[in-house]
Amino acid sequence: MATSSAVTVARPAGLAGRMGGGIARGMAIGYLSLIVLVPLAALIWSSRAHGLGAFWDEVTKAEAASALKLTLVVSLLVAAFNAMMGTAIAWVLVRDSFPGKGFVNAVIDLPFALPTIVAGLVLLQLYGPNSPFGVDLAFQRTGLVLALLFVTLPFVVRAVQPVLLELDREMEEAAESLGAHRFEVFRRIVFPNLLPAILSGVALAFARAVGEFGSVVLISGNIPFKTEVSSVYISGQIESDNAAGAAAVSVVLLLISLAVLLAIGAFRHWKTRHDR
Amino acid sequence: MRRICFTFLPAALLAAAVVVGAQAAASKTTLSLVAYSTPKDAYGKIIPAFQATAAGKNVSFNQSYGASGDQARAVAAGLSADIVALSLAPDVTTLVKKGIVPSNWSRNAHHGMVTDSVVVFVVRDGNPKHIHTWADLAKSGVQVVTPNPFTSGGARWNVMAAYGAERAQGKTDKQAIAYLTKLFKNVPVLPKSAREATQVFASGKGDVLLTYENEAIYANKKGVHTEYVLPQQTILIENPVALTKSGLKHSEAKAFLKFLWSSKAQKLFGDTGYRPVLKSVAQSAKYRFKQPKTLFTINAKALGLRGWKSVQYRFFDHSSGIMVRVIGH
Numbered sequence: 001m002a003t004s005s006a007v008t009v010a011r012p013a014g015l016a017g018r019m020g021g022g023i024a025r026g027m028a029i030g031y032l033s034l035i036v037l038v039p040l041a042a043l044i045w046s047s048r049a050h051g052l053g054a055f056w057d058e059v060t061k062a063e064a065a066s067a068l069k070l071t072l073v074v075s076l077l078v079a080a081f082n083a084m085m086g087t088a089i090a091w092v093l094v095r096d097s098f099p100g101k102g103f104v105n106a107v108i109d110l111p112f113a114l115p116t117i118v119a120g121l122v123l124l125q126l127y128g129p130n131s132p133f134g135v136d137l138a139f140q141r142t143g144l145v146l147a148l149l150f151v152t153l154p155f156v157v158r159a160v161q162p163v164l165l166e167l168d169r170e171m172e173e174a175a176e177s178l179g180a181h182r183f184e185v186f187r188r189i190v191f192p193n194l195l196p197a198i199l200s201g202v203a204l205a206f207a208r209a210v211g212e213f214g215s216v217v218l219i220s221g222n223i224p225f226k227t228e229v230s231s232v233y234i235s236g237q238i239e240s241d242n243a244a245g246a247a248a249v250s251v252v253l254l255l256i257s258l259a260v261l262l263a264i265g266a267f268r269h270w271k272t273r274h275d276r
Numbered sequence: 277m278r279r280i281c282f283t284f285l286p287a288a289l290l291a292a293a294v295v296v297g298a299q300a301a302a303s304k305t306t307l308s309l310v311a312y313s314t315p316k317d318a319y320g321k322i323i324p325a326f327q328a329t330a331a332g333k334n335v336s337f338n339q340s341y342g343a344s345g346d347q348a349r350a351v352a353a354g355l356s357a358d359i360v361a362l363s364l365a366p367d368v369t370t371l372v373k374k375g376i377v378p379s380n381w382s383r384n385a386h387h388g389m390v391t392d393s394v395v396v397f398v399v400r401d402g403n404p405k406h407i408h409t410w411a412d413l414a415k416s417g418v419q420v421v422t423p424n425p426f427t428s429g430g431a432r433w434n435v436m437a438a439y440g441a442e443r444a445q446g447k448t449d450k451q452a453i454a455y456l457t458k459l460f461k462n463v464p465v466l467p468k469s470a471r472e473a474t475q476v477f478a479s480g481k482g483d484v485l486l487t488y489e490n491e492a493i494y495a496n497k498k499g500v501h502t503e504y505v506l507p508q509q510t511i512l513i514e515n516p517v518a519l520t521k522s523g524l525k526h527s528e529a530k531a532f533l534k535f536l537w538s539s540k541a542q543k544l545f546g547d548t549g550y551r552p553v554l555k556s557v558a559q560s561a562k563y564r565f566k567q568p569k570t571l572f573t574i575n576a577k578a579l580g581l582r583g584w585k586s587v588q589y590r591f592f593d594h595s596s597g598i599m600v601r602v603i604g605h
Contacts, residue, residue: 221466
């Protein structure tokens with residue numbers, strides 16, 4: 001079974017593993033602590049600066065709760081849509097051949113390279129009030145979803161692509177020769193093999209969508225209770241000298257995201273074992 | 277992980293400043309100027325002009341520009357700064373509280389304010405909705421673009437201009453707050469900053485953009501046509517500049533601060549659309565700006581404005597401020 005690299009943890013093996021295991025592990029943990037764990041711990045620490053009661057008040061404020069809900073619903077939606085479209089794009093890039101395929105393949109990663117505020121500005125010009133196509137999606141939730149779809153596009157595509165490349169076509173041919181329809185082949189042979197990779201991509205896309213700021217801040221219009229996402233709400237709290245409130249909302253956002261990521265990981269794990 | 281970046285931005289800025297500082301250490305004196313974004317072009321001309329004077333010889337500058345609140349927080353978190361130029365006094369107060377700027381920073385001839393401006397209405401070509409007064413902004417069918425005063429410190433000038441203008445027309449405190457509610461019902465979107473509000477307006481959204489006169493003038497100078505209306509009552513925007521305690525140790529920093537109020541520097545500020553604070557420049561034909569009928573400051577007690585400290589608490593407190601209710605409807 002092919003595995004994608006994003007979530008899998010490789011075990012050190014062989015001589016190198018035995019010799020360098022301690023050092024490698026120490027370096028990995030030290031690095032992780034410095035880059036991720038210490039900042040996260042500091043964030044949690046600052047969120048409880050005024051006690052649990054204040055923490056609860058901050059995250060249950062109507063505007064904060066509404067922004068949290070919107071962020072999570074929209075991010076899940078975007079991740080789910082990515083699961084379908086990302087897989088389809090990966091499929092076309094691997095299985096089809098057409099002129100300019102190499103170029104399209106390279107374009108997929110561009111949303112990563114573009115500063116997100118520029119992405120927001122371009123989307124606003126194309127799909128805003130002065131849209132050359134007559135499509136005005138700005139300052140509503142649709143525009144928010146559009147911006148998030150743009151910045152999260154590469155995740156599922158890049159997770160699925162290598163797995164699809166390595167997938168043994170003989171299995172599919174065998175199934176077809178036994179009389180299976182093309183859809184049945186996809187559903188029963190290709191899809192189960194791709195699922196772990198799709199889920200990895202979905203998890204990354206979800207995490208990115210939850211924290212996204214630059215691309216949504218222009219096109220969403222930041223209307224409280226309508227299009228204001230948590231990242232924008234949090235930046236408002238910081239500007240209003242409420243750092244503890246900002247940290248509190250961030251912590252809740254992180255905890256819910258962690259729960260979603262763990263759920264996706266658990267499902268992926270269960271599915272992989274179940275199939276074997 | 278954007279959020280984390282945001283929280284730790286000051287630390288990142290600090291690291292960047294250290295790197296930049298190390299590179300520039302070769303020259304005799306290096307001063308760090310930390311400023312908000314709008315006067316970047318003005319300082320781009322003022323610094324060479326200062327370096328051409330006797331006092332400015334052998335002085336080089338590290339410059340950092342960004343949103344005023346972010347800059348103040350970065351300095352509070354340790355970004356090295358000798359001179360801070362921010363968009364509103366409360367951002368300097370943040371640094372006074374941290375002990376970085378001495379509390380007597382505003383005790384000079386110009387009360388620490390280096391440039392002025394006013395809140396104006398930018399309208400569409402030919403002013404099709406006939407926007408002339410504050411009352412016009414609250415009419416039904418008019419869309420007003422202004423940044424969210426909770427995410428943009430600068431947008432607080434707009435809110436206080438609207439409130440003060442109502443009071444200047446004889447309205448009571450209650451009526452003026454009711455006006456704010458009505459006005460914000462006409463605000464369809466809340467961009468994060470003044471720059472983003474301009475982008476949103478340029479994208480075709482809204483009939484009026486509430487902004488600063490210098491932004492409107494500067495856009496015109498840059499070739500972006502903007503038509504703007506100076507309302508009869510508006511607030512005088514005052515932008516502070518101060519030396520930090522580390523800046524006070526350098527005679528060159530003191531000289532630079534003095535130079536900012538020289539007629540040379542004031543004219544350069546005037547060229548980028550600011551109202552000079554130096555009377556001799558402000559009264560010269562080239563830099564004479566149109567005066568509104570009533571021009572009030574943030575300290576206009578007769579209009580119920582008792583300075584930033586009281587205004588910040590009453591209007592912009594994140595939980596109990598008047599604007600929380602006004603924006604949340």
